[in-house]
Amino acid sequence: MSNKIKQQIKNDWSEAPYYDLVESDSAMRYFWGNPIFDDLFEKLDLSKVAELACGHGRHSDWIAKHHDLGSLVLVDINKSNIDYCVERFKSTPNVKFIVNEGSDLKGIPDNSLTALFCYDAMVHFEFDDVFSYLIEIYRCLTPNGMALLHHSNNDKQPGNLYSQNIHWRNYMSASLFKHMAIRAGLRVLEQRVFDWGDAKDLDCVTLLQK
Numbered sequence: 001m002s003n004k005i006k007q008q009i010k011n012d013w014s015e016a017p018y019y020d021l022v023e024s025d026s027a028m029r030y031f032w033g034n035p036i037f038d039d040l041f042e043k044l045d046l047s048k049v050a051e052l053a054c055g056h057g058r059h060s061d062w063i064a065k066h067h068d069l070g071s072l073v074l075v076d077i078n079k080s081n082i083d084y085c086v087e088r089f090k091s092t093p094n095v096k097f098i099v100n101e102g103s104d105l106k107g108i109p110d111n112s113l114t115a116l117f118c119y120d121a122m123v124h125f126e127f128d129d130v131f132s133y134l135i136e137i138y139r140c141l142t143p144n145g146m147a148l149l150h151h152s153n154n155d156k157q158p159g160n161l162y163s164q165n166i167h168w169r170n171y172m173s174a175s176l177f178k179h180m181a182i183r184a185g186l187r188v189l190e191q192r193v194f195d196w197g198d199a200k201d202l203d204c205v206t207l208l209q210k
């Protein structure tokens, strides 16, 4: 991403009212209890899991309350989000926190994760950053480890900033994503295109395996 877009991401996602709003039961039900996500999430081995772009950690908090977690790594580009998570997860054992540069998983060793997921965030990422992350995810997953990634399927308006597009979905498609994942060395096990609110087929969730 360019420095200008990086600055915009930091401005858009540091102290957004978004974080409080999406902790509600109705916002959580977009993901948890929704078979589109749950059927795929159940396939993950949560022994050594990472959440990419965790925000205030609502998904990892839910997982920690409903599953047996081994270790957890929380990654976000915004330090204020990671600071929030350090406090939120202070009683949860085996949690590591990483503020990254927006396209890398530095600090996570090679072949060390059984699973990585990203919900409600990659939909906004730049195209080149998604490809970098796919290469990084391949590096960090154990053999047969899996990644579950919720991303954009909006291939309208190439060249727009994400914030100019419907629901801030960045330029991407299920097919382009599949191509990049294969180029990164990953197997594409399943892709599910779905509506986001009233926007038909706007999003996709992809299950990948190393």
Ligand SMILES: C[S@@+](CC[C@H](N)C(=O)[O-])C[C@H]1O[C@@H](n2cnc3c(N)ncnc32)[C@H](O)[C@@H]1O
Pocket (backbone or CB within 6 Å): 009, 013, 014, 018, 022, 052, 053, 054, 055, 056, 057, 058, 059, 075, 076, 077, 078, 081, 100, 101, 102, 103, 118, 119, 120, 121, 122, 124, 125, 126, 129
């Ligand atoms: C819409 S919020 C979602 C947060 C969390 N996933 C959730 O569902 O509550 C988007 C998150 O992505 C993070 N983010 C945006 N671009 C990023 C990037 N390129 N790399 C890492 N994190 C990023 C933001 O800091 C923010 O925490």
